[in-house]
Amino acid sequence: MRLVQLTVPTGKRETILEALDEREIDYVLTDEDSNREYAAVVYFPLPDPAVEPVLDELQSVGVDEDAYTVVVDAETVVSRRFEELRDEYENGDVETDRISRQELETEADDLTPTFGVYAIMTIISALVATAGLLLDSPAVVVGSMVIAPLIGPALGASVGTVIDDEELFKESVLYQAAGIVLAIAAAAVFAFVVRTTNVVPPGLEIDMVGEISERLTPDLLSLVIALGAGVAGIISIATGTSVALVGVMIAAALIPPAAAAGVALAWGQPSAAIGATALVMVNILSVNLAGLVTLWYAGYRPESLFSLGETEQRLRRRIVGLGVIVLVFAVFLGAITYASYSTGTFEQNAREEVEQVLSEDDFTEFQLLEFEVVMDENYPFLGPDRVVVTIGGPPGSSPPELADVLYERINRHADDEVDLEIRYVDVVER
Structure with a gap:
């Protein structure tokens, strides 16, 4: 359930209230006396699936983006009319459980920290993952996934594409690219320092370390992890549920392989880094591909009907492009899988x-x-x-x-x- 707080522009009071009355939505109206261009503030509860269509209708009758619209969780609403409203909108399909497009965009923004924080946390995560790989410690590697801030950018690109927010899309793509480079570079520098200072045994062979070797020769099963992480991540934020564990799953697909690639480079084995780097790339592309498909299936569309056709074409191009690239990497992973077999x-x-x-x-x-x-x-x-x-x-x-x-x-x-x-x-x- 959601409680919507909406500032009513001067001259639009009756129009907005009529729209709410037509949908039989209970509301509370208070006068606005801040000497601004708003006449009142209206409060009304809505079931989750009703937020997006109601806000879209109110915008069509005069509530522009400059107006303040706040959507918060409502613990309990006791009202017979609200129960009837819930029965009208909740019909048991996929779109019933999802949050509104407006809330989705906010969620995607909130999951992405400032670039400084993102860079620092990514580097720390890569350093911890590198230490865990060299120690052959699964527990430490898992710990590196917990602190990795990757879920926001990984899902933000999909959200930006589907709701026609190109700024969010470009920012997320930039974050993802920077995150990969930072993780591999930080892991390589740290592993090189560890090796040259003899913190690890001088004769250590990385292919004999289980946590490293399994990421230097990935197989097709890696695709399942990445695709599952993308779908689960989108579902988690689209339904307003906790994304912490899903964030760990996405980090599991990206941080340890990036750290393994850095270790291979530090050991002077660039050919050994090929498989781990390919794994990072196919995982991040698969997460984005799964996110795009899942969001569109869940019913998210641009705010303006006039941009729907353009956005749909852009979505199809990106899905096809990502699909082709993922397929190429899948063939590569398939060859590695066949070699292992x-x-x-x-x-x-x-x-x-x-x-x-x-x-x-x-x-x-x-x-x-x-x-x-x-x-x-x-x-x-x-x-x-x-x-x-x-x-x-x-x-x-x-x-x-x-x-x-x-x-x-x-x-x-x-x-x-x-x-x-x-x-x-x-x-x-x-």
Whole structure:
């Protein structure tokens, strides 16, 4: 429920009150004596879905943008006429639960801090995320998401497009671009300082750190996170519910990958940063795409009917443009996913081949102790480079024919030649 407080322009008092009476809206009228161009202030309660159409109608009869219109939450309204009004507007569809277009624009503005605050909080979030990645600590990485101020700009561009507010759209796009650059740059500088000052072990290999490696080789499932974050973010602000947790979800799609890209750059591995950077880009574009589609589906339109056609054309162009770019990135992520699938299949088949060879009569005295596939460094499309097999057997036994057989059998499943390293361990049974 909402309580609307509206200043009535001089000469429009009767017209506005007639409009409210026609809709059977209860109101309270007080005189305005501030010697301005307003004659009165009218207060009236409305169900959430009624705010937008009622304000649009009042504007059409003479309430311009210079008039003060305040919409606040109303805890309780006791009135039979209000219940009838609620039954008229609340019909159970998607548009019933959403806030008005005017409130949506205010929400989007409120979620975006000043650029100084936004920049500082983004940098701090990236630094915390970088520390969490290097520590391989999921808890710290999650903490970085909580403080990231990304939800406002991420959703503001969609809101600005749908309600035909180009200023909001441009500001949000600028914030998003600046946020990505700041996050990656801050992470790279911080990681470089940490590395050169030996705060982390000198021989640390970033591909061996789980929190980092999973973001250097992203897959198609990342799209689900970004699209879900965009839809959930728009629904949360459009229905007036809390956006804090959704903001964490959007930050989860952006901050850790940006930090991973910065770490890869600091470690002198720009090719390793490609996958993480691509993940950041596809995530932020997917959030915007999901936001646009969700807002239009929820029924948000420009204030002026004359601009509806132009806005709809602009919306379609942006949806198509974002869709094409997201599709290109999706193909890229699909290739990474296929490379990961191929590597996993190779590892499984290679292990089975080793186990099968060792089960043959000529090699029954040997047993498989460890099996490892060492990956190459062709980021982001990693592939098998070397297979390390640790075999246990009687002391002094290391038949060369076993190595030849394993090498031939393992490479049956490889697209490119894979080296084989066999380690023999003496096993003494007593």
